[in-house]
Amino acid sequence: MESNKEMARSLLKTSSMSLGTKLLHQTGMALYNTSHGFHEEKVKKVLQQFPGGTIDLQKEENGIGILTLNNPNKRNAFSGVMMLQLLEKVIELENWTEGKGLIVRGAKNTFCSGSDLNAVKALGTPEDGVALCMFMQNTLTRLMRLPLISVALVQGWALGGGAEFITACDFRLMTPGSEIRFVHKEMGIIPSWGGATRLAEIIGRRQALKVLSGALKMDSKQALNLGMVDEVLQSSDETESLGEALEWLKQFTEGPTEVIRALKKAVSSGKELSFQEALQTERDLLGTLWGGPANQEAIARRGKFCK
Template sequence: MNVDASGTVRLELQGPLARVVLDRPRKRNALSTHMLTELDARLTTVAEHSEVRVVIVEGAGTVFCAGADTAEFGGLSSELIRGRWTRLGQRVFGSLAGLPQTTIAAMDGSAFGGGLELALHCDFRVASAGIGIGLPEATLGTTPGWSGLSRVLGVAGPSAARILAMTGRTLSAEDALRLGIIDFLAPEHGVEAHVRQLVDDVLQTTPVAQCILKQALAQPGPGGLSSLVDSLAGAYLAETGETIPNPLRRSQ
């Protein structure tokens, strides 16, 4: 196993599996500028390892991620927050969403604000029973800044987005599953077993198929999705020299 345990974001590489661990448990893994920069570096490393098929994002300690480290930007002007803090988070989370590998948020603890936004940029979310999730920004006089609102809309629709963002309430893992915000609900502290099964399922597929499907599902609207699947599949077949049998020819 190749491990980089320096800093506040730990990276573990083991064959086709990578673990990106938020490692700031005393601060409930709250995301500081330094932590986001480290996360960006870890994601760059993962993207460069073509043998990695699945990336698991998790938090050390009892909380997945409490969100942004508000102590860091408490004294900043709104212009600086938008100009530096918001753009950095959007860029790093965009890098996570853009990884060619399949990504899984292993939520064995609660996720709020930027922590939930981080999880929403993964392909799958596995949550432990008993945790809470929320986007409480409106109760603090602001709005989700790291593309969380658009991610909720994309994965769970406008009803879930309104409930999370406009009320600021904390949802149970069970409610989050019902609304489609999380994909799998594990028993309390049983996330690892569910994640392992999901990893095994993904590894039964081929890397090319996963890459095509991931890109296709990122496209809004059924028309765009189907046309992208067709074009990507055609490009793959052309590259490999394979052809699709013509059903009309077989019937003649």
């Protein structure tokens, strides 16, 4: 009997992983590379010319990370250097094997007002715009694929690129009096960090078209009704709202780290892969958990409860 269990466990753990699954979960895998005409190092040199602000990451012992956009003098708008630092922090999170959850927020009670206009004005050619688009799509896709359950804490304004950023998180929470707005139409462009694609998935194609083409100002009540956010918090205070967000996230991150991370990977696969590949991913992930410590402990506990 025991040998049969060992054989099954071995089969599950050694089952071949599909190419699509490997690409989805390979650490550091980007959407674009030189074959697409994207030269990351060249873009980095350009972005380095636009300093200001920081991206701060705090990793707690309970497996929850807090990522803070910190450029309050410009309502936490992304400078070029902040874009570079965001990629660095995402890479750090990709390698944080103890992580289970992530909260993304802005400093001083404002989420993010988009891109720093100094950088936008300097990057004036279509080639510049597309290169920046590829860079940020790469970064936010990698953030979205992290095996961490992520929550955007929207305080104050989430405008333009800030509104796009929150769509890369699994969940969104808003404080009273805050606002989400995709202002791209008024800038003569469209979302280019993946925001339009992700927004359509979150609230549906028709509603997304209304939000984008109308440059609608979504307060917390409207955003909740649209399904854009998952909950409106009680407090607008920076410290208190972060505490509320941490408590809200806790209900989804309690449990063994390896199980939470595997659940996130399975859901990501269902979203991005074909049905067959997603099923194969579930199988492969199960092989890393079945008969493992968390599984055995849970079975033992259940046995005690049934007596």
